[in-house]
Amino acid sequence: xxxxxxxxxxxxxxxxxxxxxxxxxxxxxxxxxxxxxxxxxxxxxxxxxxxxxxxxxxxxxxxxxxxxxxxxxxxxxxxxxxxxxxxxxxxxxxxxxxxxxxxxxxxxxxxxxxxxxxxxxxxxxxxxxxxxxxxxxxxxxxxxxxxxxxxxxxxxxxxxxxxxxxxxxxxxxxx
Amino acid sequence: xxxxxxxxxxxxxxxxxxxxxxxxxxxxxxxxxxxxxxxxxxxxxxxxxxxxxxxxxxxxxxxxxxxxxxxxxxxxxxxxxxxxxxxxxxxxxxxxxxxxxxxxxxxxxxxxxxxxxxxxxxxxxxxxxxxxxxxxxxxxxxxxxxxxxxxxxxxxxxxxxxxxxxxxxxxxxxxxxxxxxxxxxxxxxxxxxxxxxxxxxxxxxxxxxxxxxxxxxxxxxxxxxxxxxxxxxxxxxxxxxxxxxxxxxxxxxxxxxxxxxxxxxxxxxxxxxxxxxxxxxxxxxxxxxxxxxxxxxxxxxxxxxxxxxxxxxxxxxxxxxxxxxxxxxxxxxxxxxxxxxxxxxxxxxxxxxxxxxxxxxxxxxxxxxxxxxxxxxxxxxxxxxxxxxxxxxxxxxxxxxxxxxxxxxxxxxxxxxxxxxxxxxxxxxxxxxxxxxxxxxxxxxxxxxxxxxxxxxxxxxxxxxxxxxxxxxxxxxxxxxxxxxxxxxxxxxxxxxxxxxxxxxxxxxxxxxxxxxxxxxxxxxxxxxx
Numbered sequence: 001x002x003x004x005x006x007x008x009x010x011x012x013x014x015x016x017x018x019x020x021x022x023x024x025x026x027x028x029x030x031x032x033x034x035x036x037x038x039x040x041x042x043x044x045x046x047x048x049x050x051x052x053x054x055x056x057x058x059x060x061x062x063x064x065x066x067x068x069x070x071x072x073x074x075x076x077x078x079x080x081x082x083x084x085x086x087x088x089x090x091x092x093x094x095x096x097x098x099x100x101x102x103x104x105x106x107x108x109x110x111x112x113x114x115x116x117x118x119x120x121x122x123x124x125x126x127x128x129x130x131x132x133x134x135x136x137x138x139x140x141x142x143x144x145x146x147x148x149x150x151x152x153x154x155x156x157x158x159x160x161x162x163x164x165x166x167x168x169x170x171x172x173x174x175x
Numbered sequence: 176x177x178x179x180x181x182x183x184x185x186x187x188x189x190x191x192x193x194x195x196x197x198x199x200x201x202x203x204x205x206x207x208x209x210x211x212x213x214x215x216x217x218x219x220x221x222x223x224x225x226x227x228x229x230x231x232x233x234x235x236x237x238x239x240x241x242x243x244x245x246x247x248x249x250x251x252x253x254x255x256x257x258x259x260x261x262x263x264x265x266x267x268x269x270x271x272x273x274x275x276x277x278x279x280x281x282x283x284x285x286x287x288x289x290x291x292x293x294x295x296x297x298x299x300x301x302x303x304x305x306x307x308x309x310x311x312x313x314x315x316x317x318x319x320x321x322x323x324x325x326x327x328x329x330x331x332x333x334x335x336x337x338x339x340x341x342x343x344x345x346x347x348x349x350x351x352x353x354x355x356x357x358x359x360x361x362x363x364x365x366x367x368x369x370x371x372x373x374x375x376x377x378x379x380x381x382x383x384x385x386x387x388x389x390x391x392x393x394x395x396x397x398x399x400x401x402x403x404x405x406x407x408x409x410x411x412x413x414x415x416x417x418x419x420x421x422x423x424x425x426x427x428x429x430x431x432x433x434x435x436x437x438x439x440x441x442x443x444x445x446x447x448x449x450x451x452x453x454x455x456x457x458x459x460x461x462x463x464x465x466x467x468x469x470x471x472x473x474x475x476x477x478x479x480x481x482x483x484x485x486x487x488x489x490x491x492x493x494x495x496x497x498x499x500x501x502x503x504x505x506x507x508x509x510x511x512x513x514x515x516x517x518x519x520x521x522x523x524x525x526x527x528x529x530x531x532x533x534x535x536x537x538x539x540x541x542x543x544x545x546x547x548x549x550x551x552x553x554x555x556x557x558x559x560x561x562x563x564x565x566x567x568x569x570x571x572x573x574x575x576x577x578x579x580x581x582x583x584x585x586x587x588x589x590x591x592x593x594x595x596x597x598x599x600x601x602x603x604x605x606x607x608x609x610x611x612x613x614x615x616x617x618x619x620x621x622x623x624x625x626x627x628x629x630x631x632x633x634x635x636x637x638x639x640x641x642x643x644x645x646x647x648x649x650x651x652x653x654x655x656x657x658x659x660x661x662x663x664x665x666x667x668x669x670x671x672x673x674x675x676x677x678x679x680x681x682x683x684x685x686x687x688x689x690x691x692x693x694x695x696x697x698x699x700x701x702x703x704x705x
Contacts, residue, residue: 043422062534080250087253087260087422091566131529135609143632144268147609154523154533159250166534168541169486169519172247173365175178175373 036097044085044093045078052103053078053153055119059127060153066162073162081156096152099145112142178374182241182386190389192239195399195418196428206232206394207703209414209435211401211450213237214280215688216672217441218380219321220696221388224439227700231393232433233385234416236400236442237277238423241381245371249520252370256284258446260424265561266574270471271524271637272445276423277371278397279381280443282685285639286368286490286516287357287377289327290682291318292690295504299554304677305648307658309691317690325358325378327686332364335488337514340477340544342493344595345512350497355513357489358685366487369516400426402569404438404454409666411438437703441672441692444468444641448563448674449571451645451655457664460652463645464563467573468679469638470549473585474515474525475592476536477544477601478613484541485517491683498548498591499681505555508584510548511682512592517545525635527609536605546596548588553643553678555580560679563644573641582629585636589627593620607635640684645674660695671695 039047054074058067067073085093102108103119110116113130134146157163164171186192207229210217217233225231240255253261256277263272275281292314300306321327334342334354345352362376375382389395398419405413414435418428440447448464456463495512502509515521519540526536536543552558561575589606594617596604603613604620608627614620627633647670648654651663660675662668671692673684680687 060529060533062530062532064534084250084254084260084262087255087424088262089259089424089570090568091570091572092259092262092264093424128530135529140267140631143609143630147268147632150527150529151524154526154537155520156250158519158523158537164519167519167537168482168484168539172367172518173487175247 042079042082045082046097048104049100050078052100052119053081055122055127056149057153057157059124059131060150061157064163064166066166070162076160076162077153077157080159081152084152084156096148099148102145178242180241180243181375182381183243185386185389191394192389193394193396194239195396195416195431196420198418198429198431200429201432202429203432203434204232204394204396205434206230207435208232208437208439209234209433210439210441211414212280212441212443212446212672213278213385213395213397214275214380214441214443214672215282215685216443216692217439218279218282218384218388219689219692220439220441220671221393222384223693223696224700225388225391225393229700229703231388232435233388233393233395234399234401234414234433235278235395235397236419236423236446237275237280237397239278239397240283240371242371242373242375245373247365247367247370247373249370249518252284253520254422256371266564266572267631269577269631269636270469270575272469272573272641273637273639274443274445274641278385278395279379282379283371283381284369285379285683285685287359288491288494288513288683289322289325289356289358289686292687293499293681295500296678296681299504300677304646304654305650306677307649309658309694314690314694317694318686321686321689321693322356325383325689326360327356327358329354329356330489330492332489332492334492335366335485336481336483337485337488337517337544338491338493340479340483340596340599340601341495341512341514341546344599345495345497347598348595350495350595352493352495352497355492355494357492362489364488366490366516368490369518369521396431398423398428399431401442401450402426402453404450404456406454406456406665409664411665411668414438437667437669437699439699440668440670443672444644444674445563445571445573447670447672448644449565452563452565452571453569456662458655459664462653462655465644466553466560466646466677467563467575467644468553468560468642468676469575470640470642470679471552471581472547472549472637472639473588473634474545474547474607475589475596476526476605476607477546477596478539478603479542479544479601482541483517483544485514485544486519490514490516498587499551507587508555508558508580509551509681510584510588511551512595513547513549515545515547517543525607525637527607527611527635544596544601546592548592549640550581550584550588551679551681552581560643577631582634585629585634586624589624590621593617593624609633609635640679642673642676642679642684645670646677647675648677659698669695669699
């Protein structure tokens with residue numbers, strides 16, 4: 001899933017021509033703005049990834065009882081996601097980083113997500129509006145971004161035993 | 176009650192099993208035959224060639240995980256046992272690909288469905304792809320041999336409620352359905368085939384052919400990626416490998432140098448053509464990596480009043496071929512209907528939606544049924560499959576364009592599955608699509624399916640069957656290998672895995688790989704003078 005914005009797509013998004021080198025990977029031009037070092041205690045996710053993902057997870061999952069009741073539910077889900085990412089190929093890790101860069105970098109975050117301030121301060125309505133906009137976009141890039149965030153976060157959440165009771169899943173048999 | 180682990184017992188008895196990441200620097204290994212890949216093709220080849228008295232070196236990129244490691248834990252299994260940590264996908268992200276990456280390959284994690292290659296598929300190969308000697312009659316003894324070897328027989332226990340929806344819907348509509356033959360012995364009916372069989376009931380390569388080869392003196396080196404074939408003239412003189420890191424994401428370990436008089440590639444679709452592309456193998460007619468097929472899968476979800484509990488019980492025991500051949504072998508896309516196992520993490524990836532909508536779907540998981548359609552690609556001029564190419568880091572990726580021919584199949588499959596689920600008593604059905612909703616009735620569902628946008632990322636597509644990319648056939652202008660699996664340009668190289676197939680199979684492919692490879696590997700053993 002190459003996260004690549006063409007010149008035409010960037011222009012359509014109103015990002016102007018300063019970024020619009022033809023068919024660039026967004027990160028390639030912006031790499032200087034973000035660190036690729038994993039956050040403390042993580043193998044792949046970086047410091048800058050944690051705030052948007054922590055803000056997105058509850059909006060993606062919905063009002064799941066365990067999210068409200070369990071201490072550290074969001075952190076547990078992000079650590080689960082990180083463990084999964086660590087086993088993915090470098091190529092896919094890079095694409096996920098590029099997707100998260102779109103959410104992180106001030107230059108792309110506002111125009112692409114409608115969230116202009118910090119993720120911690122974004123309202124649930126703003127985040128939901130961003131997800132709907134990406135899901136229904138005419139741009140392959142944004143629809144793919146929605147699908148990737150949807151699958152990564154929901155798979156990580158529902159891998160956690162704390163998430164199962166709500167689904168009716170009694171858990172795996174013990175051998 | 177502890178389950179015995181025959182693989183670890185064999186290792187304790189002295190099988191030669193090496194972890195490449197722990198070897199000293201630059202070791203050299205020599206054998207009569209080097210086999211790259213330990214899945215359906217590599218396992219069967221190893222048993223036959225080692226059993227014929229040849230010295231065999233079996234190389235596997237994944238790690239050695241055995242029944243003692245299998246804990247029915249989805250996230251752990253996806254990370255440890257699947258290619259690219261279960262995040263493999265086509266180049267544009269349109270189709271997710273589940274493919275094994277562990278000793279035993281996909282056979283360690285597949286859902287045990289074991290079908291003989293359909294006769295129309297074999298006839299089509301002979302007519303359209305110049306395949307000889309692999310017709311329905313010649314293959315019968317090989318099917319019989321592998322079925323006996325792997326305990327393949329129709330499932331005799333009652334289907335779980337998820338499979339029973341498929342049976343009941345077909346019964347109500349008068350459609351074909353049948354019980355699926357499974358490669359199991361003493362199955363506990365747990366439902367966790369996809370995370371590695373914890374009871375050693377599944378007769379995967381991990382439990383059968385790989386142990387037999389080791390017992391006959393073969394060496395298994397796991398956690399080693401074959402990076403490049405060393406070519407001299409029309410011969411392969413070596414295989415350069417490298418140990419993988421702990422999460423199997425990067426080849427950072429020792430470099431291994433393998434030498435053999437014959438080399439068998441069995442890394443499966445995508446990886447086998449990828450290795451040949453990296454090695455700059457001769458490809459004068461530009462066939463390598465082309466015509467790679469996936470059985471693209473779409474799905475529908477249904478709600479029931481009663482519990483379905485689709486995460487428990489043999490995951491696939493009923494199938495329907497009602498729509499497989501009715502439009503002709505080369506007509507509009509045919510499809511097979513099956514159901515998947517329904518553990519929560521994988522279902523969360525398929526159910527789609529977010530927020531209240533996602534939670535409403537997931538909170539009904541225990542009362543939900545999913546039906547999948549395996550679309551038969553590669554039989555029509557507008558179904559050329561995908562092309563394997565190399566990323567800048569040398570790893571392979573499949574470029575698989577989605578076209579109107581495929582979307583037509585997807586749309587018809589949605590309709591068939593929805594009609595079936597309502598006929599089986601569903602209270603609501605939803606197509607697997609990013610903008611779909613649950614329809615309360617069949618007419619409403621039909622209207623919804625007609626109005627959907629058929630576009631990349633909107634339609635949820637997945638694949639668990641990668642086939643082709645090194646197609647076989649006697650015409651070197653159109654095929655990578657001949658009908659014996661011998662490379663058309665490289666004299667001592669055979670390809671013996673699912674990448675041989677010139678089209679998709681039209682059924683879960685494991686038994687097709689077992690039988691075709693058993694046939695071709697036996698000829699190879701005779702040729703090598705064993």
